[in-house]
Amino acid sequence: MPKPTRPVSAATVPKPVVPRHRLEVGTISHDDLVQEVNMRKAVEDKLRRSNDGIKMLYKELVKTNAQLKEFDQRKDDFVNNVSHEIRTPLSIIRESISQVSDGLFGKVPAKQKRHLDKSLVNVDRLANIITDLLDVAKIENMKLQLYKAKVNMTSLVEDVVSNFESKVKAKGLELKCELPDTDVNASIDQEKVIQVFVNLMSNAIKFTQKGHIRISIEEKDDLVECHIADTGRGIAQEDLPKLFNKFEQIGRHHGSAEKGTGLGLTISKGIVELHGGKISVASEEGKGSTFTFTLPQNLLHEGVIQNLKSVLLSAIEKFNQFTVIKLNVDVPKDQLKAQSALVDKLIRACLYRKVDDVVQDGRKIYILLPGTKKADCTVVIERIKRELKQHDNAKVHLDVQVTSYPDDGLTEDELIWKLLSEEERA
């Protein structure tokens, strides 16, 4: 069957074209011709109709999509509003009880105080459930926002652990903390990561009757690996796969008085994964459990970029033109700390003007040269190369990249984008 030679659009429907040469050859009868023309017309009609149909469907889809988006937004607003609407009366209840209990309106008999304090504990529990539910909803909708900054994980863990010391002691357990002697930095959302540690620590203490809780962190390649191990009752093999599911309270049938929301591990997993890390558990019933999670260090991003951004922004405000030199310093990782101080010192020695600025982060060094054109910065680069070469100690290989204002970008964001490598942009 003959096919139309062009795609048909509703706006320009091609007239049926009968190939001339076939007429000239004269081998087609008039009836055949009429039949073919009719057939083509029918096909075109059909195509036009289906094309109109597709257009209508597309319009419908656009409309439905907009409606879904609005619905999604309304759902988020609703969840947030419900949380807000529940928390407000809860805080009025809590603080009213608390003020009575604290004797702000006169002395309270011990028996009454006991009941008031019991109410307070349960208001707090209710508030925690609401917070957890909201967190899970956000994690599931990919709406949990991370506020990342460069954080020293060693001191973060020290802080968390110190908050648990009395609780662990009260239960007669031993608290072991194995931390590196040095800072272990990572670009993370501090509050959220604390939440993960607190969740895992609370669980460990809750399910351990004797023995110890051990916390450790270590640097592995570009990851920080964190372990929370206990000598508690452990988890049955068949329960392990369900562990990170919502509302899964494995310990509940043991009949002890643990009160959780059943959401802590789901939230912890969500937070770790949002950071680009992984969480896992190894456990043996009766012997204990070890939870392990990793967090990528991602040190190039966030903190440094933020710093660089503000340097660029003030340069844009102050100078008509400037150039940024980016040096990728190639140093073996174990020498990075020792070398970076030396490299920083050598580079600063090469910069003669007060206005020149250096932003350094590990292997990347950004040098800001105000008032300098792109072509004129080679002098500085040569000077730096010479200086580094003269120092045997500085075993570095330099990879240089140059970006100028206003030639390469008019805003700090554009300039940063130019300066970052593809993997850094990700």
Place this chain on the structure above:
Amino acid sequence: MKTILVVDDKADIVELVKNRLEANHYKVIVASDGNEGIKQAQQHRPDLIVMDIMMPNMSGGEAVKVLKSDAATQHIPVVFLTAVGSSVREGEEPGRVYVDGKFFPAIGKPFKPEKLLSEIKKLVGN
């Protein structure tokens, strides 16, 4: 005696926070939304502001933006006291609220009065 401005649209919360702070020897002035909060802050220059977030007319976040861009009020420390979101989860430490590129201490509702008081004490003394 240190003066604290409490900004919240819920009269019950304002009353309770005022009560609690006065019992701890602070002088308290109040406002019921962001606009009024800015006026009160400019007029009375309090030593600290306890700020709700979700309020009619002008939110706490908007108000803080204005206060931080005004030379007369930008030095006044702010503690958010809010029922919004989980960024202010009631943990061992106060949470944080992010306004205009800066973090501010935040205490989630329902709040523990000892947390509110210790945060205030940290910022202005008592």
